[in-house]
Amino acid sequence: MLPPEDSEKGRHLGTYEMLWDCKFCGAQGLPAHTHRFCPTCGSAQDPNTRRFPSDEEKRAVTDHVDKGVDLICAACGTTNSGDAKFCHxxxxxxxxxxxxALVQDEVRAASESFQAGEQRDLATESMARDLKQSQAAPSGIPRGVVIGLIVAALACIGVIFLFTRTQSGTAVITGHTWEREILIESLVPQEQSAWCDSMPADAYSISSRSEQRDTRRIPDGEICSVRRVDNGDGTFSEREECEPRYREEPVYDDRCYFTVDRWGYSRSVVSNGDSQAVAPYWANAQLQFASGIGAEREAGRDETYLLILRGDNDAVYECEVNFDLWQNAALESAWKLEIGVVNGQPRCDTLAPAS
Ligand SMILES: [Zn+2]
Ligand SMILES: [Zn+2]
Structure with missing residues (x-):
């Protein structure tokens, strides 16, 4: 048998008496290892009444010899030491x-490295655990809730169906509008910051200061707790279990503040019209300069073509279409399209010439 120090994780602190209560005469807190019978009424100890003592009740067992978990005589119910061959x-x-039966391990926070806020309240913890279990217990979802959810889901599907439902309609083109936009960006000085080891090469007007870049974990003592383990022979062992504790420490580095010249959006040049009479065109961007601060360049183009239509009952629709369709859709020409039943909005992707 290994010495207790090496047998399990943690440092062996000592061996102590479990306590038991006599069911017959009501005697409380009898030492479980030394009193196999109630000193008051003589009844045999029931190992199922064993419990860990409070700190005041705790009594050490000296020269404890481990003989294993007690055996309960099937004939008379008396507890015998684990190595006994016959009931005494x-x-x-x-x-x-x-x-x-063994009493479940008890863990007590008992370390000075523990901070006040971290003290584990075992009673509260076990209460919270019990509460969680009772909440997790399958209580069954009420039938009414299930039906309600199904009805709500069906209602959602119905509403979506209603809103996406369309009916065929006809419309006449009454107008055309178009807009073309050229986006222009310019080279401007920008204030930026970065860790100095990853600063852009073209940075200028640089200043730097020390700032927190990271945190690192520094070993900082131990968090220890005491575990009480039922030996099953009327005694229990206390073991101290420790884990390293860490604290966070800031890591500083040089932060650079600088200026860089970067391209950024500066303006748009827009041209537009409201008829097919003049073909859509791009406005003259008149870019400034070629290089250096203030230089401009084109950054993209947008174009939008709208058809205005008059539908049944004089409803007015607007449809964004591609340039080809826009160009070929003559004024007063007749078209058919799908129109939303609920919202009355046209589905412009269904636009087609009325044959
Ligand atoms: Zn008794
Ligand atoms: Zn017996």
Whole structure:
């Protein structure tokens, strides 16, 4: 047998008496290892009543010899030490005797490295655990809720169906509008910052200062707790279990503040019209300068073509279309298209000449 120090994780602190309560006369807190029988009424100890003592009740067991978990005599119910072959009370063989049930481990926070806020309140923890379990217990979702959810889902589907439903309609082109936009960007000085080791090569007007870049974990003592383990023979062992504790420490580095010249949006040049009479054109961007601060360049183009239509009952629709369709859709020509039943909006992608 290994010495207790090496047998399990953690440092062995000592071996102590479990306590038990006599069910027959009500005697409380009897030492479980030394009193196999109630000193008041003589009843045999019931190992199921064993419990860990409070700190005031705790009594050390000196020269504890580990003989294993107690055996319970099937004939008379007396507890016998784990290595016994026959019941010391009635003499019955203990070959297939049941072992005493073990009390669940108890963990107590008992370390000075613990900060006040971290003190574990075992009672509250176990209460919270019990509460969680009772909440997790399958209570069954009420039938009404299930039906309600199904009805709500069907209603959603219905509303979506209603809103996407369309009916065929006809419309006449009453107008054309168009707009073309050229986006222009210019080279401008920008104030930026970056860690100095990743500053752009073209940065200028540079200043730097020390700032927190990271945190690192520094070993900082231990967090220790005491675990009480039922030995099953009326005693329990206390073991100190420790884990390293860390604190966070800031890591500083040089932060650079600088100016760089970068391209950024500066303006748009827009041309537009409201008929097919004049073909859509791009406005003259008149770019400034060629290089250096203030230089301009084109950054993209947008174009929008709208058809204005008059539908049944004089409803007015606007449809954004591609240039080819826009160009070929003559004024007063007739078209058919799908129109939303609920919102009355045209589905412009269904626009087609009325044949
Ligand atoms: Zn008793
Ligand atoms: Zn017996």
């Amino acid at each position: 009370q009635c003499g019955a063989p203990l070959e297939n005797a049941e072992k005493a």
